[in-house]
Amino acid sequence: MNILTRGIAPAIVLAAGLVLGGCVTTPAQGPAYGQGYGRCQQGCGVVQDVRPVYVDSGNPNGGVLGAVIGAVAGGVLGSTIGKGDGRTAATVVGAVAGGAVGNQIGKNSGGGGNAWRIVVRLDNGQYATVTQRDNPNVRNGDYVQINNGQVYPM
Structure with missing residues (x-):
């Protein structure tokens, strides 16, 4: 029985090596x-x-320019609302709101x-x-x- 195990063990190891050797792949051959x-x-x-x-952006005036444009646009839109003192108040509120919105838009679009x-x-x-x-x-x-x-x- 000892002779059998000595002959079988190397045969198993050899067979396993051959089987696993078939799984080895070569590295991809691409350009250096x-x-x-x-x-x-x-x-x-x-x-x-x-x-x-x-x-x-390097442009610190983006917010200022946006505020000016927004204030003018808001003031013009506000002046179309109401009559008398109501119109004046709407113009002021529109200019302030337009300036604030324009400032943020100018800062965000500055690059x-x-x-x-x-x-x-x-x-x-x-x-x-x-x-x-x-x-x-x-x-x-x-x-x-x-x-x-x-x-x-x-």
Whole structure:
């Protein structure tokens, strides 16, 4: 019986090795880093960093301009309501309300807001940093193309 177990055990191990060896796969054979993946002519590379940022419009007068325009529009609309002292009160209320609403609209449309900053190591070895409003939907290590100031996954 000892001879049987010594002969069977190696045969089982050998059979298991052959069966499991059939499950081994080879790594995907793609182009090496920097070879352009065959689809990109220029502006392509690997994402090094992606982070959300806040972009300031640099225009501090957006709220002021909106307030002035809103006050004028509100005053004109308010002056169409009522007669006499009622009209004067409606004009004042319309101007104040229009100014407040216009101020907020001006601040929000001043160009500031959330954006994405993406650092890409280009195929030629240089680095490019792109800041864009649209989420690029890329992660570190992704291969991308920069086109017209936007990053696109490949």
